[in-house]
Amino acid sequence: MATLRRRLKFVGTLLITLSAISPASSVFIIAPGAIGTAGSGAFWSFLLAGIVGLFMAFVYAELASAYPLAGGEYAIIARVLGRLPGFVALGLMLVTQLLIISVIALGVGTYLSVLVPGLPGQPVAAVVCLAAATVAVFDIRLNAWVTGVFLAIELLALGVVSWLGLAHPARPFTELLAHPVTGNGSVPASVGVIAVAMAVAIFAYNGYGSAVYFGEETRDAPRGIARAILWALGITVLAELIPVTAVLLGSPDLGSLFGAGNMMSYFLTARGGGALDTAVSLAVALAIINAVLAIVLISARMVFSTARDAAWPARVNRGLSRIHPRFGTPWIATILTGAASAIPCFLPPTVLLVVTGTSIVVVYAGLCLAAIVGRRNGSTAHAAYRMPWFPVAPVLALAALGYVLWQNALDTAIGRPSLLVTVGIGVVAAAYYLGVLRRRGSWTLRGPTD
Known part of the structure; x- marks a missing residue:
């Protein structure tokens, strides 16, 4: 059986995981959505989302x-909740992971356009996907250091944003705490809009769990992966909450910030000038490229695992489970991942958002159920890490995820269609498992110790 090589230490796993989250991309691309909804109440949205993230x-x-x-996720759910739920999770994650690479890559052209106006975004995104797959074929330790260098650049950019706002605040911090506003800067932000924006903030923090995909390449994985997940969340919350707070404190006029077409560009230009805005935009472009590389690394390992578990025809399984003799990486799975994510770059962005919108929420709910069931049936009794205050974390997380799904169901533009697409993907995955894999008895869950 093909096995991956344990070449990563805790720090390497953490660097790749943080790069997949890409705090700079979240602050510059996702956070403005929360600010546009809740105004300065986005501070509370990001703070509360950090608590949900902790759970x-x-x-x-x-x-x-x-x-x-x-x-x-699919390998965990299948072993705890059963093979049918596991394969449904596989279907959802397989589609979501590949399309998320495309969604993120499409942001590269936007920020590189400060140097090359009129740069065609879709071809650039496709090239970035293919280039990332090429780099991802090389040794995992090399990729850890590459992502680490890029990560340092994006954290530096976030440090600049934080300094500009916190060193020269235009309003007291107590105003964010007690009197959050939205609209033109004078309308009080309600609890409802803060809660709606919290769903956006939860998505901005997403990715800390990606460390699990490197569990077969990390030394002392049972402890190292758990540490990497918790450290990744802590660093992400600080790296996103602080600059978001700085922008809300330091913007000269909140009404102008809320109404700006590019909120972060408005803030940087107002506080640091156009040259600084250009420099930070280039750093964000690098952060997006880094995130594409990291997510290709993650997705390729999932594709490799599906082949090792014999999820596809025998010839396909043999190809996708091959390990490069020199680099020790799943090289065919990696190349296929890059190619498969390059094609959707030419689809309308709205289509990508609809397909990827709610799948991860459903998978998160599956993991919460797995945590509860695993304690009851003993399937997770051998875990080296045990969460505190059980079952508070999975129960509260389930409640928050249920609220997010309810809000999506009320949104007729993207949320509700996304839910329907998620159900459709789940039905197709279940049909394939029941009609093909279970009938053949060919889906065999394997790991490095099996």
């Missing part, structure tokens, strides 16, 4: 400690 990190850490496998 989910506890869930991820315990489950990943029990099953540090390259298959990630």
Whole structure:
């Protein structure tokens, strides 16, 4: 059986995981959506989302400690909740992971256009996907250092944003705490809009659980992966909450910030000038490229795991499970991942958002159920990490995820269609498992110790 090589230490796993989250991309691309909804109440949205993230990190850490496998979420759910739920999770993650690479890559052209106006975004995104797959074929330790260098650049950019706002605040911090506003800067932000924006903030923090995909390449994985997940969440919350707070404190006029077409560009130009805005935009472009590389690394390992588990025809399984003799990486799975993510770059962005919108929420709910069931049936009893205050974390996380799904159901533009697409993907995955894999008895869950 093909096996991956344990070449990563804790720091390497953490660097790749943080790069997949890409705090700079979240602050510059996702956070403005929360600010546009809740205004300065976005501070509370990001703070509360950090608490929900902590609950989910506890869930991820315990489950990943029990099953540090390259298959990630589907491999865990299948072993705890059963094969049918596991294969449905596989279908959702397979589609979501590949399309998320395309969604992120499409942001490269936007920020590189400060140097090359009129740069065609879709071809650039496709090239970035293919280039990232090429680099991802090389040794995992090399990729850890490459992502680490790029990560340092994006954290530096976030440090600049934080300094500009916190060193020269235009309003007191108590105003954010007690009197959040939205609209033109004078309308009080309600609890409802803060809660709606919290769903956006939860998505901005997403990715800390990606460390599990490197469980078969990390030394002392049961402990190392759990630590990487918890550290990744902590660093992410600080790296995003602080600059978001700085922008809300330091913007000369909140009404102008809320109404700006590019909120972060408005803030940087107002506080640091156009040259600084250009420099930070280039750093964000590098952060996006880095995120594409990291997510290709993650997705390729999931594709490799599906082949090792014999999810596809025999010839396909043999190809996708091959390990490069020199670099020790799943090279065919990696190349296929890059090619498969380059094609959707030419689809309308709205289509990509609809397909990827709610799948991860459903998978998160599956993990919460797995954490509860795993304690009851003993399937996670061997975990090296045990979450505190059980079952508080999975229960509260389930409540928050249920609220997010309810809000999506009310949104007729993207949320509701996304839910329908998620159901459709789940039905197709279930039909394939029941009609093909279970009938043949060919889906065999494998790991490095099997």
